[in-house]
Amino acid sequence: MSNEPMNTNGLLDPDRRDVLRIAGSAAIGGIAANALALNDPALADNAASPTQVAAAGARDTAPLGVRLQGVQHFGLTVQNMDRAFAFYTEVLGGTEVMRDGDFQGEKIHNTLLTDQEILARERGVNPRTIGVPDLKGGGQRLDVRFVQFDNVVIELLQYRDAQQPMGSGDSWAEPRDHMSPTYPRSMHICFYIRDDVDFNTFIRDLEAESARRGMTQVKANRVITVTSEQERLAAPLDANTNKITEGKSNGWSLIYCKGPEGEQLEFVQALGPVKQTFEDAMAARRRMLAAAGG
Known part of the structure; x- marks a missing residue:
């Protein structure tokens, strides 16, 4: 848990909160560039020149892909914030960028949920029955935490419900019953294990x-057939990894x-x-972006 100073409502003091928001935004915005620089030191020396900055407006007419600077974050809606935060920081070693919360009101409600409210009207159902909380009226609130890898x-x-304390306790909505990764629209978070780490031991x-x-809930699959939890736990260590040794994925x-919230993870x-x-593909993309003025 954070040791940041809190006010009587359990929120960060306003001044400290503003500082964290500004610092967090700067940190997040630089992640993609920093990651590339770590992999290719030459990129660290290629900061935008004044001429490039002045010409940045021309980018508004460039192809959409040239206007992007990578994936900024993956979002995961959780049932229990404290549990999920502990997993991604204390178990997997991410670091907190910032946290914010108690979001409510018409603007944030419409920003996040307009499409679902329209769908509820078209179906003639109560929006609550399809997972639409009342952020607009303040009956429910949204809290967020960002974790950097x-x-x-x-x-x-x-x-969460407005009466529910921030962080602890269950979500406003029930978790999904079916978590098979084969359902359309299912997504997963994939973590990259370092080259010199033994995969089986890591799992x-x-x-x-x-x-x-x-x-x-944190249970990894096995590459051999098991028919019970006892068999899964008893499987040999080398059953923790599917090693591909042929074809394009050699x-x-x-x-x-599965993660602690039942979310789908991959390692x-x-x-x-x-x-x-993958390295060749990244090099080709850099060349393409450079040619397009990216």
Whole structure:
């Protein structure tokens, strides 16, 4: 949990909150550029010149892809904020960028939920029945926390009843019953394991550390057939990794795993030919963006 100074409502003091918001925005905005610079030191020396800055307005007529600077964050709506935050910071080692919350009112409600309210009207149903909280009237509130990893940020979101304390306790809405990754619109977060780390041992330690913290949902799949939780736990260590050794994915290792909120996670390691494939693709993209004035 944060040790930041709080006011009597459990929120960050306004001055401190403003500082965190400004600092957090600056940190997040620089993540993509910093990650590229770490991988290619030459890029760190290529800061925009005054001429480039003056010409930046021309970018508004460029193709959409040239106007982007990468993926800023992945968002995950959680049932229990404190539990999810502990997993992504204390277990997986992310660092907090900032937290904010108690969002309510017409503007934020419309920003997030207009499409779902229109859908409810078209179907003639109460918006609540399709997961639309009352942020507009303040019956429910939204809290967020941003967690930074080396090359991307994860945003944790919790929608809660107004009377529910920030952070702890359950979400306003019930979690989904069916969490198969095969459903359309399902998404997952993929973490990249370092080249010199033993994949099988990492997955074993991830499960053990999560279990020690009472995060019983954190379960990784196995590459052999198991028919019960007991068999899954008893599987040999080398069943923790699917190592691909042929075809275009040669050198790719992966496993799927559920997170503490039931969210779909993936862990991968890219070595050999497949790593070169991704590096070549990144180099080609940089050349394309440079040619397009990006």
